[in-house]
Structures are given as C-alpha cells and as structure tokens.
Amino acid sequence: xTMEGKIQQISVFARNEPGRIKRITEVLSCEKINIRAITIAxxxxxxxxxxxxxxxxxxxxxxxxxxxxxxxxxxxAVQMEDKPGGLYRLLEILAENGINVEDAYGxxxxxxxxxxxxxxxxxxxxxxxxxxxxxxKLLVEKDLYEL
Amino acid sequence: MEEGKNSIEFIRREELEKIQVNRLKKTIERANNxxxxxxxxxxxxxxxxxxxxTDDIRKLPFTxxxxxxxxxxxxxxxxxxxxxxxxxxxxxxxxxxKAIFFSKRxxxxxxxxxxxxxxxxxxxxxxxxxxxxxxxxxxxxxxFHYGAExxxxxxxxxxxxxxxxxxxxxxxxxxxxxxxTPSYAxxxxxxxxxxxxxPEEELNLRIVYLGAEPYSQKTREKIEKIYGVNAFNCxxxxxxxxxxxxxxxxxxxxxxIWEDNFILEVVDPxxxxxxPDGKEGELVLTTINREAMPIIRxxxxxxxxxxxxxxxxxxxxxxxxxxxxxxxDMFIIKGVNVFPSEVERVLMDTPEVARNxxxxxxxxxxxxxxxxxxxxxxxxxDGSLEHLKELQEKIKSxxxxxxxxxxxxxxxxxxxxxxxxxxxxxxxxxxxx
Numbered sequence: 001x002t003m004e005g006k007i008q009q010i011s012v013f014a015r016n017e018p019g020r021i022k023r024i025t026e027v028l029s030c031e032k033i034n035i036r037a038i039t040i041a042x043x044x045x046x047x048x049x050x051x052x053x054x055x056x057x058x059x060x061x062x063x064x065x066x067x068x069x070x071x072x073x074x075x076x077a078v079q080m081e082d083k084p085g086g087l088y089r090l091l092e093i094l095a096e097n098g099i100n101v102e103d104a105y106g107x108x109x110x111x112x113x114x115x116x117x118x119x120x121x122x123x124x125x126x127x128x129x130x131x132x133x134x135x136x137k138l139l140v141e142k143d144l145y146e147l
Numbered sequence: 148m149e150e151g152k153n154s155i156e157f158i159r160r161e162e163l164e165k166i167q168v169n170r171l172k173k174t175i176e177r178a179n180n181x182x183x184x185x186x187x188x189x190x191x192x193x194x195x196x197x198x199x200x201t202d203d204i205r206k207l208p209f210t211x212x213x214x215x216x217x218x219x220x221x222x223x224x225x226x227x228x229x230x231x232x233x234x235x236x237x238x239x240x241x242x243x244x245k246a247i248f249f250s251k252r253x254x255x256x257x258x259x260x261x262x263x264x265x266x267x268x269x270x271x272x273x274x275x276x277x278x279x280x281x282x283x284x285x286x287x288x289x290x291f292h293y294g295a296e297x298x299x300x301x302x303x304x305x306x307x308x309x310x311x312x313x314x315x316x317x318x319x320x321x322x323x324x325x326x327x328t329p330s331y332a333x334x335x336x337x338x339x340x341x342x343x344x345x346p347e348e349e350l351n352l353r354i355v356y357l358g359a360e361p362y363s364q365k366t367r368e369k370i371e372k373i374y375g376v377n378a379f380n381c382x383x384x385x386x387x388x389x390x391x392x393x394x395x396x397x398x399x400x401x402x403x404i405w406e407d408n409f410i411l412e413v414v415d416p417x418x419x420x421x422x423p424d425g426k427e428g429e430l431v432l433t434t435i436n437r438e439a440m441p442i443i444r445x446x447x448x449x450x451x452x453x454x455x456x457x458x459x460x461x462x463x464x465x466x467x468x469x470x471x472x473x474x475x476d477m478f479i480i481k482g483v484n485v486f487p488s489e490v491e492r493v494l495m496d497t498p499e500v501a502r503n504x505x506x507x508x509x510x511x512x513x514x515x516x517x518x519x520x521x522x523x524x525x526x527x528x529d530g531s532l533e534h535l536k537e538l539q540e541k542i543k544s545x546x547x548x549x550x551x552x553x554x555x556x557x558x559x560x561x562x563x564x565x566x567x568x569x570x571x572x573x574x575x576x577x578x579x580x
Contacts, residue, residue, distance in 0.1 A: 011530030013523070013560055020488040041532045043539070045557045069523065069560055071530035100531075 006074045006124060007141050008056035012049045012071040014024040016042055021049060027066050033059050036144055037118065039105045050105070052077070052118065054144055075120045076127050077139040084107055090117065090136065097130050099123065154408055156263065156462045163463060166407050167201045170435035175207075178441040181225040184217045204410055204433060205421060209444045215245040215386065225250050226439045235486070236284045237385040247286070247385050250439040252513035254293060257388040260292020262403055267403075267462075268354055268379050270324055272299040275351075277322040278498070279331065280359065280482070281307035286389025287359055287482065291326055294391060300324065307482075310338050317350055324354040324379075326390075328482045329362040329370065333513035337375045347375035353457045356381050358390055361470050380469055386445055387432050393467055401454050401466030408436040411465065412444070413453050414554050416474040424455040428475050430467065448474045453486035476574055478508060480515045483552050490554075491520060499527040499538050503564045510578045516553045519546065522561045 014020040021040070028035060036055035041048045053059045056072060059078045080086045086107065094101060103120040116139065121127040132138060158166075171193040178184035187193070187208060197206055212440070215223065224231065230250050237245040249257065250370055266287040276295045280287030282304060292363065295302045311333065316322065327335070332355065339346050346352065352374050357367065358381040371378045382393035382402050387409060393402030404411045409432050413422045416429040430447045434440075450473065477486050487506055494504050504521040523535070539556045547553045 009530070011528075013528045013535070013558075015560060030513065043532060043535055043558070046535065046559070048530065050530070050537065067562055069525045069528040073530045091420055 006128065007052065007139060007144060008060075009073050009075045009076045009118070009120075010051040010053060010056055010059050010063070011071045012051070013071075013075060014047055014049055016045055016047045021025045021097060022103060023066075024049060024051075024063065024068065026040055027068075028053060028059055031058065031062050033062075037105065037107045037116075041103070050103075052144060055069075056141070073120070074112075074124055075118050076131065076147070078131060079109075079137040079139055079143070080115055080117060082110070082112050086115070087117060090131075090134070092120075093130060093134060094121070094127065096127075099127050099130065150463070156267070156403075156464065158407070160463055163406055164201050166197060167410055167435060168203075170407070171201070171204060171410060171433070172196075172198050174433070174435050174437075174441045174443065177225045177438055178443060179225075181223050181441070183214065183222045184441070184443070187334050197325055201410060203460075204412070204432060204444065207433075207443050209419060209431065209446050210442055212245070212448070215442075216243045219243045219245045223440050224444065225441055226250055229484075231439050233289075235286045235289070235385055235389065240283060245386065247388075248439040249388075253388075253437050253439050256408070256436055257290050257391070258293035258297045260408060261291055261391040262297035262299075262386070263405065264381065264391045265295060265298040265300070267394065268356075268377070269397065270298055270300055270354060274300040274323045274354075275303065275320050276324040276326070277303040277305050277313070277316060277320075278301040279307060279313060279325055279327040280390075285482070286383070286385045287326070290389040291391070295326075304531075310335060314339065314342070314344070317352070321351040323351050324356070325352060326358065326459070328359045329357045329366050330360060330481070330510070330513055330515055331375075332357065332370045336370075336514055346368050346373055350374070352376050353434050354379065358383065360479050361472075364469075382449075382467070382470060384447060384449075386435070386442055386447075392432070392484055396458060396460040396462060398458065398460050401458070401468055403458065403462055403464045403466050404432075408465045410432060410435055411453065411467070413451065414446075414449075414466075422452075424453040424465070427452040427471065430470075446474075448477060450474060478506075478574060478576060480517050480552055481506060483550065485517070485550055485552060489550055490546065491573075493542070493549055494519075497538075497542060497545070499523055500542070501561055504573065505564055506574045508574070508576045508578055515578065516559060517552055519529040519554045520557045520559055520560045520564065541544050 012024055036052040039050045060070055060072050099121050101119050101121055106113045106115055106117040175195040179188055182257045231248045233249040233254055236291050244396055256347040278292055282288030292302055292304055303316055303320055353376055355376045355378040357378050367378050379395045381390055383390035383542055393404050395402050411433040413428040414431050415422055423427045429450050430449045433443050433446050450471040458466055477484055490506055494500050501522040501524050507518040509516045535558055539558055542556045
C-alpha cells in the first residue's frame with residue numbers, strides 16, 4: 001500500500017479565546033498557505049484546532065516558529081458524493097470491520113456534487129485497506145492543493 | 148474544675164507565670180525523652196534548671212514545620228508508644244505529613260481547653276452542639292467533639308459537608324450551637340435561602356464558632372446577622388492540639404490564649420527576635436501541658452500581635468489579634484492548609500508539564516475553589532484532545548490525593564504565563580475576605 005489516502009493534519013493546542021485562532025490563520029495567510037478545513041475541539045479553557053492545509057509540513061514549521069504547540073498527524077480523507085446516505089454507508093463499513101472512528105469531520109467542496117470526509121482511526125493502514133475496496137476516492141495530499 | 152472568677156481563667160499574672168515556669172521546666176524534662184529534642188538539648192547544653200522565668204524560654208531553639216516533617220512519624224514522641232492513644236495528622240502535605248500524638252491525659256487536657264472556651268462563650272448543659280468540621284485525621288472534628296462533651300452539651304457529630312443532612316439535623320434536634328468554617332456558613336446560608344428557610348426564625352441557633360480559616364470582621368457580622376447569632380472566632384493548629392488554642396470571650400475583641408497550657412511569643416519573622424506586646428509578627432507557641440509530644444517554640448507562620456492591655460472581661464490570659472496573614476505563602480482553602488510548594492511538587496512530578504504554574508483561588512457561591520493553571524511542555528502535545536483531558540484528570544487526582552483539596556486544572560500553551568525574574572507570584576487570591 002502506498003501513501004494513498006493518508007494526508008497530514010495539523011493540530012494546534014491553544015487557549016480558548018478568539019485572538020488565538022485569528023493568530024493561527026494570520027500566520028498561515030502570511031505564508032500563503034491555504035486552509036482547506038478547520039475544526040475546533042474544545043476542552044474547558046483550551047482547545048485543539050485541527051487544520052487541513054495546502055502545505056502541511058511548511059504550516060507545521062511556521063506555526064512552530066511562531067511559538068505554537070503543533071502536531072502533525074496522519075488522517076484519512078475520503079472524497080464522496082454529496083448526497084444523503086453517503087456518510088452513513090461509509091461509517092457502516094468501518095463499523096462492520098471493527099474500526100473505531102476516533103474523530104471525524106467533513107466539508108463540502110461543491111454543493112450537491114462532492115464532499116470530503118476526514119477521519120482519524122487508530123489503525124490507519126487497515127482503514128485505508130478497507131476503504132480502498134469501496135467505491136470512494138481516497139485523497140492524497142496533492143488533491144488538497146487542487147480542491 | 149473551679150468555675151467563675153476563682154477559676155484559672157482569672158488567675159493573677161504572677162501565679163500564672165509561676166505555673167508557666169514550672170510547666171516549662173517539666174516540658175524540657177519530658178521533651179528530653181524524644182529523639183529530636185534529646186539531640187538538640189545535648190548539642191546546645193540545655194537543662195531544665197536554665198529556666199527561672201518565662202522569658203528564659205528565649206534560650207531555647209525554635210521548632211519548625213520542617214523539623215516536624217523531617218522527624219515524621221516518631222521523632223518527637225516523648226512517651227513510649229504504649230502510652231499513646233491517638234494520632235492526628237495535619238492536612239496539606241506531600242508524602243510526609245505532620246503527626247501529632249496524644250496520651251490519654253493529652254486528649255483529656257485538650258478537651259478541657261475546648262470546654263473552657265465553650266463555657267467562656269456561654270455554652271453549657273442544655274445546648275445542642277452540631278460539629279460541622281470534618282471528623283477523622285483533622286483535629287477540628289474529634290478534638291472539639293471531646294471538648295464539647297466535657298462542656299456538657301449534647302453533641303451531634305455531623306462532620307463536614309452534606310448540606311441537606313446538616314439542615315435536617317439542625318431542625319430535628321433544634322441545634323443551638325454550630326462549629327463551622329466561615330465559608331461553609333455562608334454557603335449554608337445560601338442553601339437555606341433557596342429552600343425558603345429563614346435561619347433566624349426557623350432554626351434555634353444562638354452561637355456559632357467560626358474556625359479553620361481566616362476571615363474578616365465583616366464576614367463575621369454578616370454571619371451573625373443572617374443567623375441571628377453570636378459568632379466567635381476560634382484559632383487553632385494541629386501542632387498545638389488543634390482547635391481551641393485561641394478563643395474569643397464575649398467581648399469579641401481578640402482571642403485569649405490559655406497561657407497555663409501554652410507560652411506565647413510574637414517574634415520578628417526574619418530575625419526571630421521577640422517583639423513587645425502590640426507589635427505585629429509571627430506567633431510562636433510552646434506546649435507546656437502536653438506529655439506525648441511536647442513542642443517548643445513552634446514557628447506557626449501566622450501573623451498576629453499580642454494585645455498589650457488586659458481584657459475587659461477580667462481574664463488574665465493574654466489575647467492575640469485575629470490572624471492577619473502568613474509569613475510564608477501558605478493559604479487555607481476549605482479549612483485545609485495548602486503550601487504552593489506542595490502543589491509545585493506534584494506538578495514537577497508530572498513530566499508532561501513545564502515549570503511555570505499559577506494558583507488562583509476564587510470563591511464561587513461562598514465556596515473556595517483552587518484553580519491550578521499550568522503550561523504543558525510543547526513536545527507533549529501530539530494533537531490529541533483526549534490526551535490533554537487525561538493529563539488534566541491525572542493532575543487533578545494527584546493533587547486531590549496528596550493535598551486533600553480537589554483543584555480545577557487549566558492547561559495552558561507554553562509561554563502563556565508571565566515570566567518573572569526572581570520570586571514569581573504563584574498565588575493569586577481573588578477571595579474577598
């Protein structure tokens with residue numbers, strides 16, 4: 001199995017306050033790094049901000065340089081049709097194969113046509129193996145530039 | 148026991164000082180049986196005959212909190228273990244607490260002092276006394292309990308917390324006196340109000356003993372008004388038996404220290420030089436009526452002054468002012484003494500967090516909350532919120548088990564807290580006393 005299906009996700013640990021998220025986007029904007037998706041998981045006083053960006057390695061470096069606590073994680077990104085039941089079928093397949101989704105979020109690229117689901121599973125290789133047998137497209141990093 | 152004007156409370160100063168000298172000599176003899184003092188007395192050549200007047204106590208060395216800790220558990224006991232009937236340990240320490248031992252006679256004498264305090268405030272047979280202090284290792288529960296029985300009141304050993312039950316007990320048994328922390332008294336008042344119970348009309352309270360936490364005159368007045376009671380300030384520390392070391396008389400202006408049981412001094416916290424009455428400094432206490440564990444010139448860390456004038460009530464035992472603060476950065480939360488160094492020790496044992504931390508103490512609905520704000524190490528962050536939450540829980544339960552206070556833990560990005568040169572301000576107390 002190649003790198004196919006695995007993309008890098010940026011996670012940033014930050015205080016739960018508006019200025020921090022603004023600062024993150026500011027840093028990336030200065031570096032001409034495009035944000036494809038952003039999601040915030042919140043503890044009480046802090047949050048973990050997850051980002052899919054056009055150039056994750058560079059984003060990681062610049063955020064680190066700016067003093068942020070950053071991590072790079074591999075996630076699976078699946079492109080699918082934007083229609084009812086699409087997500088359900090996908091999750092059903094994962095469940096049948098005993099793969100627990102630790103974290104997931106999605107975004108729509110073109111309404112009614114294409115959506116992307118980002119999922120984080122423990123055993124990423126197994127996840128990819130199962131999903132690659134399904135009629136869905138697993139995205140690679142290059143695809144993120146072209147979205 | 149003699150009561151009224153002929154009692155020990157009104158004894159002439161000269162007589163009182165004679166008792167002090169005799170008991171101090173005896174204390175040195177007893178202390179010489181403990182490994183800790185034996186060693187010190189030998190090194191410094193101290194003998195009971197060195198004591199001719201109470202001021203001679205200045206020839207003796209101080210005892211500190213660290214001494215008690217380093218000699219935990221048995222280094223201070225001056226009696227064979229088979230003569231010891233009880234041990235209390237102090238709250239708020241990591242690994243090594245302070246252990247305080249009582250012989251049968253010590254238990255009885257400590258109870259006698261509490262009974263004396265209670266009688267002084269007008270309590271006695273016919274009163275129903277509900278002790279809302281925690282029972283167990285904390286002295287505020289058991290030591291006060293024994294004293295209350297000795298004073299002849301009906302005792303309800305309610306213990307701390309469980310507000311519903313407290314209210315039920317107060318109503319069922321027509322409680323007239325409670326022993327309570329000031330913060331809990333205010334919290335309880337809130338709950339009573341929520342339930343539509345008017346404490347002044349529907350409860351039978353007439354006396355409240357407020358202890359285990361420092362508080363202001365305003366807080367006292369508030370509590371007196373809400374409950375329609377007389378509230379008395381009581382001061383104590385487990386090293387000196389626990390509660391009842393200092394207690395207010397009906398004039399409620401300063402706390403009498405029973406000088407037939409303790410020798411009191413106020414010293415300059417930096418130099419250790421004794422200060423004259425009226426001057427503010429660190430309270431130093433010596434037990435002179437305890438056999439299992441005499442403690443000599445104990446540096447309490449509490450800031451106060453001794454009233455220079457004789458009390459209008461006629462009692463000859465001198466008074467101290469309510470505690471003004473601490474010589475160290477200790478704070479008291481829910482009646483538990485907390486030293487920031489102990490919080491620090493827990494944090495430093497946690498590899499995921501960095502060195503910078505802050506303790507914020509707040510009051511929510513009259514209850515004290517300790518918030519620990521700590522920066523995580525950059526390399527700990529792996530992108531997982533779950534791991535952060537686990538870390539939060541880990542710190543919380545560690546602090547709880549070692550300090551007996553449940554904190555709120557706030558994780559911060561590295562670099563959030565201000566870096567200061569020298570001694571940084573670790574504790575921010577937002578409570579308004």
